[in-house]
Structures are given as structure tokens and as C-alpha cells.
Amino acid sequence: MGDLLSDDEIEAGLPDNWTREGDEIVRTYEFDEYLRGVNFAQMVGEIAESQFHHPEIVIRYEEVEVRLTSHEEGGITEDDLEMAELIESERNAE
Numbered sequence: 001m002g003d004l005l006s007d008d009e010i011e012a013g014l015p016d017n018w019t020r021e022g023d024e025i026v027r028t029y030e031f032d033e034y035l036r037g038v039n040f041a042q043m044v045g046e047i048a049e050s051q052f053h054h055p056e057i058v059i060r061y062e063e064v065e066v067r068l069t070s071h072e073e074g075g076i077t078e079d080d081l082e083m084a085e086l087i088e089s090e091r092n093a094e
């Protein structure tokens with residue numbers, strides 16, 4: 001559990017293609033097939049369990065939206081940036 005990050009720290013640490021929306025960081029991933037998105041969401045869930053830091057995951061047709069925030073701290077922490085990086089690595093490994 002870390003401290004809340006400043007606006008500058010968030011901007012500096014945000015992985016490419018992720019955006020900040022208030023107290024959350026978000027990215028929408030696109031897929032050619034619905035079930036590839038479902039499988040990706042499963043992998044995100046497994047990463048979340050391993051990190052014990054859980055995103056909101058919305059599965060839509062051929063896209064998956066991932067939102068991260070640190071509920072206990074009430075904003076964005078290093079945990080969120082770390083999770084975004086891990087999810088990026090997972091997506092790029094596919």
C-alpha cells in the first residue's frame with residue numbers, strides 16, 4: 001500500500017496508451033474476437049490476484065476496458081502504475 005501520487009508523478013509513470021480520468025487510470029484494449037477479450041480479462045484477473053490489487057474490468061464486444069485506482073488510499077498510487085505495466089506486458093506477450 002503506497003502513498004497517493006502527485007499529478008506530475010502520475011503523468012510521468014503512466015504507460016503509453018493509458019489515460020488518467022480523475023482518481024483512475026484507464027485503458028481500452030481491442031480484440032478481433034469477443035472470446036479473445038474474455039480470455040484477456042481472465043489473465044488480467046490472475047495478475048490482479050497475484051498482486052492483490054484489483055481493477056474494474058469491462059468486457060464489451062471486441063474490446064476490454066481496464067480501470068485502476070487504489071480504493072483504500074482514495075486515488076492513484078504506485079500499485080496502479082505497476083498493475084498497468086504488468087497488464088501491458090501481458091497484452092504484448094500475446
Ligand SMILES: C[C@H](O)[C@H](O)[C@H]1CNC2=NC(N)=NC(=O)C2=N1
Pocket residue numbers: 052053054055068069070071072073
Ligand atoms: C481490503 C482491501 O480490499 C484489500 O486490501 C485490497 C484488495 N484489492 C484492492 N484493489 C484495489 N484496486 N484497491 C484496493 O485498495 C485494494 N485493496
